[in-house]
Amino acid sequence: MTMKTLLAGATLALGLATGAAADGHEPVTVGFVYVGPVGDGGWTYEHDQGRLAVEEAFGDAVETVFVESVPEGPDAERVMTQMALQGADLIFTTSFGYMDQTIAVAEKFPDVMFEHATGYKRADNVSTYSARFYEGRAVQGHIAGQMTESNIIGYIASFPIPEVIRGINSAYLHAKEVNPDVEFKIIWAYTWFDPAKEAEAATVLIEQGADVILQHTDSTAPQAAAQAAGNVVTFGQASDMAEFAPFPRVSSIIDDWAPYYVARTQAVIDGTWESTDTWDGIGPGMVGIGEITDAVPAEVKASAEALVETLRSGEYHAFSGPINKQDGSAWLAEGEIADDGTLAGMDFYVEGLTAEIPQ
Amino acid sequence: MITLEKRPQPSRVWTFATPVLAVVLTMICGGLLFAALGQNPFVTIRTIFLDPLFSEFAWFYRPQLLIKGAPLVLIAIGLSFGFRAGIWNIGAEGQYIVGAICGAAVGLAFYPTESFMIFPLMVIAGALGGFIWAMIPGVLRVKFGTNEILVSLMLVYVAEQLLASMALGALRNPEGRGFPGSRNLTQYPSATSWINEGVGMHWGVVFAFIAVIFAYITLSRHIFGFHVRLSGQSPRAAKFAGVNPGLLVLICMGISGALAGLAGLFEVAGPAGQVSIDFNVGYGFTAIIVAFLGRLHPVGILLAGGLMALTYIGGEIAQSNLGLPGAAIQLLQGMLLFFLLAVDVLTNYRVRPKHKVAT
Numbered sequence: 001m002t003m004k005t006l007l008a009g010a011t012l013a014l015g016l017a018t019g020a021a022a023d024g025h026e027p028v029t030v031g032f033v034y035v036g037p038v039g040d041g042g043w044t045y046e047h048d049q050g051r052l053a054v055e056e057a058f059g060d061a062v063e064t065v066f067v068e069s070v071p072e073g074p075d076a077e078r079v080m081t082q083m084a085l086q087g088a089d090l091i092f093t094t095s096f097g098y099m100d101q102t103i104a105v106a107e108k109f110p111d112v113m114f115e116h117a118t119g120y121k122r123a124d125n126v127s128t129y130s131a132r133f134y135e136g137r138a139v140q141g142h143i144a145g146q147m148t149e150s151n152i153i154g155y156i157a158s159f160p161i162p163e164v165i166r167g168i169n170s171a172y173l174h175a176k177e178v179n180p181d182v183e184f185k186i187i188w189a190y191t192w193f194d195p196a197k198e199a200e201a202a203t204v205l206i207e208q209g210a211d212v213i214l215q216h217t218d219s220t221a222p223q224a225a226a227q228a229a230g231n232v233v234t235f236g237q238a239s240d241m242a243e244f245a246p247f248p249r250v251s252s253i254i255d256d257w258a259p260y261y262v263a264r265t266q267a268v269i270d271g272t273w274e275s276t277d278t279w280d281g282i283g284p285g286m287v288g289i290g291e292i293t294d295a296v297p298a299e300v301k302a303s304a305e306a307l308v309e310t311l312r313s314g315e316y317h318a319f320s321g322p323i324n325k326q327d328g329s330a331w332l333a334e335g336e337i338a339d340d341g342t343l344a345g346m347d348f349y350v351e352g353l354t355a356e357i358p359q
Numbered sequence: 360m361i362t363l364e365k366r367p368q369p370s371r372v373w374t375f376a377t378p379v380l381a382v383v384l385t386m387i388c389g390g391l392l393f394a395a396l397g398q399n400p401f402v403t404i405r406t407i408f409l410d411p412l413f414s415e416f417a418w419f420y421r422p423q424l425l426i427k428g429a430p431l432v433l434i435a436i437g438l439s440f441g442f443r444a445g446i447w448n449i450g451a452e453g454q455y456i457v458g459a460i461c462g463a464a465v466g467l468a469f470y471p472t473e474s475f476m477i478f479p480l481m482v483i484a485g486a487l488g489g490f491i492w493a494m495i496p497g498v499l500r501v502k503f504g505t506n507e508i509l510v511s512l513m514l515v516y517v518a519e520q521l522l523a524s525m526a527l528g529a530l531r532n533p534e535g536r537g538f539p540g541s542r543n544l545t546q547y548p549s550a551t552s553w554i555n556e557g558v559g560m561h562w563g564v565v566f567a568f569i570a571v572i573f574a575y576i577t578l579s580r581h582i583f584g585f586h587v588r589l590s591g592q593s594p595r596a597a598k599f600a601g602v603n604p605g606l607l608v609l610i611c612m613g614i615s616g617a618l619a620g621l622a623g624l625f626e627v628a629g630p631a632g633q634v635s636i637d638f639n640v641g642y643g644f645t646a647i648i649v650a651f652l653g654r655l656h657p658v659g660i661l662l663a664g665g666l667m668a669l670t671y672i673g674g675e676i677a678q679s680n681l682g683l684p685g686a687a688i689q690l691l692q693g694m695l696l697f698f699l700l701a702v703d704v705l706t707n708y709r710v711r712p713k714h715k716v717a718t
Binding site for chain 2: 031037038065066067068069070071072073074075077078079081082083085086097100120159160161162188190191358
């Protein structure tokens with residue numbers, strides 16, 4: 001209770017301070033909380049690119065601050081509180097695991113706006129945003145299914161949350177579509193960023209015969225492991241990872257947060273910020289597909305690019321029926337399209353995947 | 360030239376002076392490092408070491424020091440018994456995790472019943488969980504002569520897998536939409552370890568102080584403390600003094616395990632709030648540094664825990680206010696241990712200028 005009272009007092013003082021800022025005397029401060037280091041070359045790197053885009057777009061009118069490698073837990077809560085205390089007007093918390101902390105801190109600072117990436121809890125001053133990465137996974141699966149010769153595709157998964165399961169399902173469906181014999185081997189790394197663990201997972205998958213590695217972790221370590229193996233195909237994750245092109249990295253899913261971050265910062269400056277839930281895909285440009293290199297046969301490249309276009313235009317949905325669940329029960333009928341609610345809470349594999357979701 | 364001359368007895372003065380010297384050297388070298396990064400070294404050092412205590416927002420940071428320091432002190436006190444006796448429990452992180460799981464499981468089993476009995480039961484379960492996890496390497500060493508360093512360390516990874524499986528399975532919040540992680544214990548009044556969140560008081564802080572006093576009395580006034588010290592200094596003499604080495608191993612492992620388990624329980628029921636896949640953030644390992652920084656002395660550990668907490672919190676302030684990279688803070692913490700070990704030489708050796716010998 002005391003904490004709340006104290007913080008309420010502080011917020012009041014800050015409210016007055018930010019009131020002054022609105023007059024244009026002080027820059028708007030935008031804070032970013034990162035789960036990995038800005039140099040991870042993947043997830044956090046792209047969020048930081050978004051931050052830099054905000055700096056570039058607004059110049060002196062906006063100041064940005066960030067803290068990197070913040071563990072998901074009480075440390076995150078402290079970092080957010082500290083940012084809010086020091087006068088941040090808008091705070092982006094860029095990992096799923098910051099969800100409860102974001103909500104808790106937002107409650108204490110009603111005048112500070114929060115944006116939580118990939119979560120599902122909102123409040124008057126907490127928005128959520130995420131990208132439809134599964135659209136990119138569909139393209140990956142499409143290419144991977146045709147690139148594999150051993151018919152074994154390795155998948156380095158992070159945590160068994162709906163976002164990751166969705167990615168596995170989407171990649172598998174589209175790999176199987178072009179290659180009915182394809183098999184997925186999945187390793188759960190239980191981390192978003194741990195180069196050593198990721199490299200180890202990649203090596204294990206390669207030893208098990210995988211000649212394509214998909215990753216849902218943030219470092220470039222699996223790319224390096226594939227490069228060392230010589231004949232293994234990879235895809236850039238979250239960031240282009242172009243330093244591993246044209247081989248092993250043959251394409252990538254790129255998260256482009258910059259337009260969203262700039263738009264949301266603009267909304268705070270204009271005073272039009274509202275709590276929203278954004279889930280954008282290839283169409284609005286939040287998900288980008290990195291250049292498909294010449295290591296991919298021309299006809300595969302052409303069909304993959306065609307797939308990207310149908311996803312972009314909305315003509316095709318990555319989860320279009322008929323699709324059965326892993327246990328054989330029907331999920332989507334012919335011509336049916338998955339609804340966002342089911343996708344957001346996806347906790348099952350589709351038919352054909354042999355692994356089990358860890359319990 | 361200088362020479363080192365072994366002291367007949369470790370110097371008492373230097374025993375107390377070396378930690379201070381190590382801190383001062385860390386500040387100097389840290390300052391140079393920050394200067395090389397283009398920061399004002401004095402402002403940076405002040406931000407890290409003084410701002411959490413005396414800045415404008417110190418009312419927020421001071422309680423955070425208690426929150427961050429309590430688990431470190433609690434675990435380090437437990438470790439200090441074994442370390443003094445030459446029993447190396449490196450796996451406090453695992454015992455911390457298992458304590459948290461057991462304690463939280465008891466609390467969650469009673470949800471949503473409210474009773475004053477629940478929290479004490481959780482405390483007992485937490486201590487017992489850590490105790491049992493520590494007994495595995497303890498018993499293996501006594502019965503089969505295995506190396507407790509390896510076994511306890513390996514069990515950390517087992518505990519992490521157990522934690523993941525609990526967060527995904529048995530302890531998962533049934534109302535969590537399939538997302539991993541248990542119910543939030545801080546929203547369950549009978550099960551939370553918070554006493555007053557505003558001033559950073561939770562039962563872990565209370566227990567940490569009790570543990571310091573208890574350890575001080577045991578080590579300086581009780582025959583058990585004498586046995587512990589004797590075993591570390593001279594195992595043979597200890598045998599003649601009637602120390603049962605096997606029993607001593609079990610007791611020391613048990614104390615450290617139980618205290619680490621308690622630290623885990625207080626953390627999960629308070630600052631962390633829930634059992635989640637990445638609940639542990641390395642307190643069990645950092646506590647080893649704290650134990651040595653504090654000279655394995657209870658009061659020293661209390662101070663060292665505070666100092667370590669200070670570098671964490673000050674480090675975050677420096678990151679967000681000064682834009683210092685996170686790795687620079689970790690480097691600073693590493694330097695602290697390095698200098699401590701380096702200047703340790705002064706405790707056991709005398710430094711003398713070497714007289715030139717005429718030829």
